[in-house]
Amino acid sequence: MLTKRSFLLTFLSLISFFPFIGESKSFNVSTKEAISLVQQDNDIYAYVEQKPEFPGGSAALNKFLTKNLKYPEKARLKNQQGIVKVYFVVRKDGSIDRISVIKSAGKLLDAEAIRLVKAMPKWRPGYNHGKAVNVQQSLPIAFHFSYSSYYED
Incomplete structure (x- = not known):
């Protein structure tokens, strides 16, 4: 063969x-x-000279996650919390694909983390030797709720 x-x-x-x-x-x-x-052309790099970046940097990424995260109501009722670590590839054109969960916090939270990554805008691609390349990324997404948010003054 x-x-x-x-x-x-x-x-x-x-x-x-x-x-x-x-x-x-x-x-x-x-x-x-x-x-x-x-x-x-098809290689996926783990380490590059210039890493991919969310448009606006890490502060903008945190703002995006905070604004767009929708805590699943069933997960909240079951008191499910934790960190979901998501793997994905930032392509040469900034698009995202090959999304998968590498550390789970439960099916409901995993599905929301994947939805969030799919909803992200194009990233600035990573570069190696002056050329845009495909780069693997991982992103921890924390699912925690505080009881203080229920007790507004």
Whole structure:
């Protein structure tokens, strides 16, 4: 069974033996460089020179979370509290995908944390060697309610 890498190597090798019909373009990219370019396009980095950033920075992120968090009523009635840690990828264009929970605080709170991350605007992407790259992120979202909010003067 061919792996993606061996398939790509075989494909690139075959292309070099057959001339392109109708066009006479020359490519100055080696097979190794071509594979590297394909991999870099889909790579997800853990560490980069410049990390992705929520528009406006961490203060704006905290404001966004505070404003948009909707504590699930069923979770409140069950006295569920805790921290949900969410993993996601900030893409080169700032969009967010691959959202998943890596530390749960219960299904209701997990679902709200995922909803919050999906509702975020595009981030400023991360950069490595001057190029925008896909970067993994994790975000802890705290679900705590205080009884003082029920006792307003």
